[in-house]
Amino acid sequence: MAREVDPSLTEGIREFLPCPTPDAWVAEALKQEETLLIDHAHCERKAAATAMKLMHDHAEWDELQDKMSRLAREELRHFEQVLAIIRRRGYRYRRIAPSRYAAGLREGVRAGAREKLVDLLVCGAFIEARSCERFERLAPELDEEIGGFYYRLLRSEARHFRDYLHLAEQFNQAPVDDRVVAFAELEAQLITRPDSQFRFHSGPPRPVQDCRPALP
Structure with a gap:
């Protein structure tokens, strides 16, 4: 078991x-280690791609640069480390369908150029914060290799959501509390609504339907 998270x-x-x-x-997640790791690797790669875009x-x-x-x-670097564990x-390691999470958040992004950038930065803050929260939840439950790795990721990535929020406020030249509230409502729905597939950012598993015939 991994150490408890500070x-x-x-x-x-x-x-x-x-x-x-x-x-x-x-x-x-504890039942689906392979999918957890593969999708986590995809998340790290996509996070790097988002930053580069x-x-x-x-x-x-x-400052954004x-x-x-x-x-x-x-x-x-974290992608490489997850890949090594896999x-x-x-x-x-292979391509798998992404979760609904990131696409679902981006449905709330406004269309105007300035508004779009503010919203994308706020989305980035939620994605990074949720990743850290899941590292925290999983680290004590997994074996030493993966649990310890997630503990170390938490230490290094906890700054990322603040960076995104800071950039959003700097670009907006004002607090972005209203956009945080708007995306928080959407994020809560995506995290708590039952999901048909398991992924690193998915919701809880959808209950299996009882297909037994009804008693006469």
């Missing part, structure tokens, strides 16, 4: 997120 590492994250991960999701689209913004280049390097365990 609560100070997630200070601010639990307050930022609208709800905790359901216990049913944690129980399902922001850098490409906003080359004139120095600095924060996103560091974030992209860290996410790619291979050591005899699993095959």
Whole structure:
């Protein structure tokens, strides 16, 4: 079993997120180690790609370049580390369908250029915060290799959601509390609504329907 997580590492994250991960999701994650790791690797790779796209689209913004280049390097390094665990365990890294989570959050992104960037940055904050919250939930439950790895990820990635929020407020030149509230409601629905497939950011598993014939 991995060591207990220091609560100070997630200070601010639990307050930022609208709800905790359901216990049913944690129980399902412990049953689906292979899918958990493969989808986690995809999440790390996509997080790096998102940071690099922001850098490409906003080359004139120095602070964004600095924060996103560091974030992209860290996410790619974490991708490599998850990939190494996958291979050591005899699993095959492969493409799998993504969860509804990131796409669901982006349904709330506004269309205007300025509004879109603010909303994408707020979405990034939620994705990073939820990832850390799940590392915290899983680290004490998994074996030493994966649990210890998730504990270390929590230590290194807890800063990411604050970076996204800071950039959103800087670009908006004002607090973004209203957008946080709007996305918090959407995020809570995505995290608590039963999901038909298990993924790193999925909701709790959908209950299996009882297909037995009704008694006469």
